Amino acid sequence: xxxxxxxxxxxxxxxxxxxxxxxxxxxxxxxxxxxxxxxxxxxxxxxxxxxxxxxxxxxxxxxxxxxxxxxxxxxxxxxxxxxxxxxxxxxxxxxxxxxxxxxxxxxxxxxxxxxxxxxxxxxxxxxxxxxxxxxxxxxxxxxxxxxxxxxxxxxxxxxxxxxxxxxxxxxxxxxxxxxxxxxxxxxxxxxxxxxxxxxxxxxxxxxxxxxxxxxxxxxxxxxxxxxxxxxxxxxxxxxxxxxxxxxxxxxxxxxxxxxxxxxxxxxxxxxxxxxxxxxxxxxxxxxxxxxxxxxxxxxxxxxxxxxxxxxxxxxxxxxxxxxxxxxxxxxxxxxxxxxxxxxxxxxxxxxxxxxxxxxxxxxxxxxxxxxxxxxxxxxxxxxxxxxxxxxxxxxxxxxxxxxxxxxxxxxxxxxxxxxxxxxxxxxxxxxxxxxxxxxxxxxxxxxxxxxxxxxxxxxxxxxxxxxxxxxxxxxxxxxxxxxxxxxxxxxxxxxxxxxxxxxxxxxxxxxxxxxxxxxxxxxxxxxxxxxxxxxxxxxxxxxxxxxxxxxxxxxxxxxxxxxxxxxxxxxxxxxxxxxxxxxxxxxxxxxxxxxxxxxxxxxxxxxxxxxxxxxxxxxxxxxxxxxxxxxxxxxxx
Ligand SMILES: O[C@H]1[C@H](O)[C@@H](O)[C@H](O)[C@@H](O)[C@H]1O
Numbered sequence: 001x002x003x004x005x006x007x008x009x010x011x012x013x014x015x016x017x018x019x020x021x022x023x024x025x026x027x028x029x030x031x032x033x034x035x036x037x038x039x040x041x042x043x044x045x046x047x048x049x050x051x052x053x054x055x056x057x058x059x060x061x062x063x064x065x066x067x068x069x070x071x072x073x074x075x076x077x078x079x080x081x082x083x084x085x086x087x088x089x090x091x092x093x094x095x096x097x098x099x100x101x102x103x104x105x106x107x108x109x110x111x112x113x114x115x116x117x118x119x120x121x122x123x124x125x126x127x128x129x130x131x132x133x134x135x136x137x138x139x140x141x142x143x144x145x146x147x148x149x150x151x152x153x154x155x156x157x158x159x160x161x162x163x164x165x166x167x168x169x170x171x172x173x174x175x176x177x178x179x180x181x182x183x184x185x186x187x188x189x190x191x192x193x194x195x196x197x198x199x200x201x202x203x204x205x206x207x208x209x210x211x212x213x214x215x216x217x218x219x220x221x222x223x224x225x226x227x228x229x230x231x232x233x234x235x236x237x238x239x240x241x242x243x244x245x246x247x248x249x250x251x252x253x254x255x256x257x258x259x260x261x262x263x264x265x266x267x268x269x270x271x272x273x274x275x276x277x278x279x280x281x282x283x284x285x286x287x288x289x290x291x292x293x294x295x296x297x298x299x300x301x302x303x304x305x306x307x308x309x310x311x312x313x314x315x316x317x318x319x320x321x322x323x324x325x326x327x328x329x330x331x332x333x334x335x336x337x338x339x340x341x342x343x344x345x346x347x348x349x350x351x352x353x354x355x356x357x358x359x360x361x362x363x364x365x366x367x368x369x370x371x372x373x374x375x376x377x378x379x380x381x382x383x384x385x386x387x388x389x390x391x392x393x394x395x396x397x398x399x400x401x402x403x404x405x406x407x408x409x410x411x412x413x414x415x416x417x418x419x420x421x422x423x424x425x426x427x428x429x430x431x432x433x434x435x436x437x438x439x440x441x442x443x444x445x446x447x448x449x450x451x452x453x454x455x456x457x458x459x460x461x462x463x464x465x466x467x468x469x470x471x472x473x474x475x476x477x478x479x480x481x482x483x484x485x486x487x488x489x490x491x492x493x494x495x496x497x498x499x500x501x502x503x504x505x506x507x508x509x510x511x512x513x514x515x516x517x518x519x520x521x522x523x524x525x526x527x528x529x530x531x532x533x534x535x536x537x538x539x540x541x542x543x544x545x546x547x548x549x550x551x552x553x554x555x556x557x558x559x560x561x562x563x564x565x566x567x568x569x570x571x572x573x574x575x576x577x578x579x580x581x582x583x584x585x586x587x588x589x590x591x592x593x594x595x596x597x598x599x600x601x602x603x604x605x606x607x608x609x610x611x612x613x614x615x616x617x618x619x620x621x622x623x624x625x626x627x628x629x630x631x632x633x634x635x636x637x
Contacts, residue, residue, distance in 0.1 A: 062268030065184060069192040071239035072179050073199040074232045075135060075172030078142050080203025081229050082111060082165045084355060087330060088211020088348055089222040096219070097155050098455075107155070107162050108330070109542055114166025115173065116534030122174045123527025127296070130253075131179040132245040134171055139240065141168035142233035150227025165229070174530035177514035178522055182246040183266050186582050190369040193514050197507030198362045204329060205359040208352035215348055248519055248583075251279055279519075282584035286518045296524040300517075305590035306525070309516040312574050312590075313529035316378075316509035319567030321536035323385055324560035325501055327544040328494065329355065335494065357498040358506070365503030373579040374508050378571050381504020386564035388497035393557035395489030400425045400554055403482050404437065404444035410463055418449045424482035429549050434479040436465035444483050452479055505567075509533065515578050518587045 086108050094104055126134050145164035152158040177193050184192045210228060214221035247266070250259035259279075263272045300306040328335065332354040336347050368377055403425035418433035427433045427449035434457070437447035451461040457479045460466045465477035476483075509529070517525035548556045576589040 062266065062270075064266055064268060065188070065192070068183050068243060068266070069180050069195055071236055071243060072135060072176045073196045074236035074239070075138055075176040076196040076199035077203040077206075077232050078139075078165075078229055078236075079169045079173050080200035080205075081207045081232070082142070082145075082169055082203075084204035084207035084329065085211060085225050085229070086111070086162075087351070088208065088215055089225040091215065091348070092218065092222045092225075093158070095456075096222070097158075099155060103155055105542070106159060109538055110159055111162045111166035111169065112534055112538045112541070114163045115170035116531055116538060118167040118170030119174045119530035119534055120170075120527055122171045122530070123296070123524040125171065126175055126178065126523035126527070130245050130249050131175055131182070132240060132243065134175040135179065136237060136240050138168045138172040138175065139233045139237040141165070141171070143230050143237065146227050146230035146233060150223045150230070152223075161226070168233075170530070170534065173510075173533070174523075174526045177510045178526050179246055181514035181583065182248045182522075185267075186580055187370065189515065189583075190374065190511055190579060191366055193511040194362075194366045194369050194507045197510055198359070198366055201355065201359040201362045201502065201506065205352070205355040208348075208355045212345075212348050212352050215345060247276075248279055248283075252283055252519055256280070278582060278584055283519055286520050286587075296521060297528070300521045300524060303521075305587050306517060306521045308590040309521075309587070310525055310528060312576075313509075313513040313516055313525055314532040315570050315574065316512055317529045317533035318536050319382075319563070319570060320505050320509045321533060321540050322560070322563040323382070323501065323505055323567060324389065324540060324544075324557075324563075325506065326537055326541045327556075327560075328497060329358070330541050331544060332494070335490065354494065354498065357495055358502045361499045361502030362506055365507045368503055369507070369511065370579065373577045374512055375571070375575050375577045377504045378508045378512075378575060379504075379568065381500050381506075381508070382564055382568040382571060384500025385497060385505055386561055386568065388493050388500055389557050389561040389564060392490060392493030392497060393554045393561060395486050395493050396552070396554035396557060398486040398489060399482060399484035400552060402484065402486070404435075404447055406435075406447055406449050408446055408448040410448055410450065412450075412462055416451045418451050421449045424449070424478070425552070428478070428480060428482050429552060431545070431549065434460055434465070434477055435482060436460055436463065436475055436477055437483065438473065438475050439483060446475070512575065512578060515581075515583055516586055516590070518584070
């Protein structure tokens with residue numbers, strides 16, 4: 001069989017230049033059209049999809065795809081739950097187990113660190129065992145981890161439990177988007193993969209509600225907080241017992257018969273010949289092109305388009321974390337305290353409101369992704385995120401500039417560094433000191449900067465604010481925050497930040513990564529980019545308080561604003577639009593120079609039509625299909 005394809009502008013010049021690779025990309029378009037509107041419009045009119053036709057496609061999308069997306073996205077829920085629940089659990093744990101700062105940090109960051117390691121190794125596991133087994137593996141690890149955490153007799157076992165759930169999170173975070181992308185029809189892929197991100201933020205929100213509810217249970221409340229994740233983990237495990245493997249992985253492993261069966265099961269008996277052929281052709285072609293031997297990562301790096309895709313994928317994940325989302329998610333209670341919320345319980349519930357905002361606006365992302373596309377959504381999101389971060393920074397700057405002065409210098413403080421600070425702002429930035437003051441509703445008075453109690457940051461080491469939050473003379477102990485009248489600027493900044501981040505920069509890095517690599521590079525590409533996400537997650541969240549100490553809070557948020565501007569330039573130059581394309585076509589977007597991707601948005605003006613000819617037709621036949629923008633000639637022999 002030989003294929004020759006020519007596009008309108010170079011019909012004559014390049015008639016013979018088209019390779020099988022390009023043919024397979026055209027076959028990709030063909031497959032997509034076949035999925036979109038069945039065999040009837042193979043020689044068909046318009047390339048622009050009307051909203052009505054999109055609705056028709058959605059209406060005819062088999063429900064089974066949604067079932068698959070739901071059970072897979074439970075992995076996202078667990079990712080969100082286990083990363084989100086720990087802040088509330090820590091409030092109880094540190095009292096019950098008498099944890100010092102090091103142990104608290106260990107228990108929080110061990111999970112994220114373990115997730116980074118397992119995400120990186122998940123690429124190998126995915127290629128070897130398949131997506132389904134990896135999801136089963138992740139859900140069993142989550143169940144075991146939840147069990148260990150809920151029964152832990154001491155902090156060492158707790159640490160083991162936290163590392164265990166981290167291993168589950170890492171595998172789930174890279175496998176689930178890939179699986180969903182591989183089973184979805186192209187016109188729904190963005191939305192379904194974004195649902196996984198919705199489940200992540202949903203998990204974080206439920207975790208914060210559970211934290212709030214069990215924070216009243218001083219003894220063992222943390223066991224319920226940490227252990228409840230067993231429920232969705234077990235549900236996912238049993239669900240996946242009955243759900244199929246990704247047809248693309250099966251085809252890659254040469255299990256063609258099974259792949260065809262699964263594909264028609266997922267497409268509920270629709271004709272899957274086109275889609276099946278497309279995937280198979282491109283796998284064969286990709287294998288030739290990828291050049292066989294050697295570790296996949298080396299093959300990715302030595303092959304131009306996949307190397308560029310990897311840079312884009314990892315860059316997106318890096319900028320997602322550098323925009324500071326997890327300083328907001330993990331420290332929202334602290335940030336809210338900074339904004340003037342004093343009560344612990346109130347701060348926990350307000351933190352729940354923060355994750356609710358993140359969740360609700362991710363929903364907006366699910367709604368927008370197939371309407372405006374990945375690129376515009378990410379750009380808009382970064383722009384808004386940057387402006388909100390600047391607003392947050394200005395809020396902190398105003399608070400700092402109007403920070404109450406230290407007016408009392410207790411004799412006891414002679415041999416502590418705290419006595420050196422002249423204002424609350426400077427005092428608050430030193431982790432060893434806190435601000436003890438009184439106020440009459442409008443003015444702060446009788447204020448001093450004194451050392452914090454080493455056993456608990458809830459009170460001062462000595463003096464009016466020791467061993468109680470409010471003294472008999474109604475002195476108030478402020479650790480890590482200052483009384484300020486600019487709370488509203490910070491609160492506004494926080495809410496706007498989440499409203500802009502959640503629909504775009506939250507989900508898009510995961511969605512885009514699930515679709516930009518060819519099949520042979522998909523597991524490894526996603527493993528690397530998820531690994532980058534987790535590594536930068538650890539870096540940013542572990543350094544936040546130190547960065548704030550060196551640069552002050554407003555300095556830290558101006559820094560994140562600067563990083564978001566860099567992210568914006570990166571996305572502007574390098575992120576192509578992948579909306580609506582068959583997975584097999586997307587590699588083509590990365591054939592140009594790296595930072596020209598922004599120009600190559602294919603939607604709307606690069607549609608190629610095709611003709612299907614059966615193989616037993618006459619020796620040489622020519623077909624031509626015209627559209628406004630392109631013409632394809634196909635020769636079949
Ligand atoms: O996409 C998710 C989401 O936005 C979460 O809120 C955040 O905690 C994760 O780090 C991120 O990867």
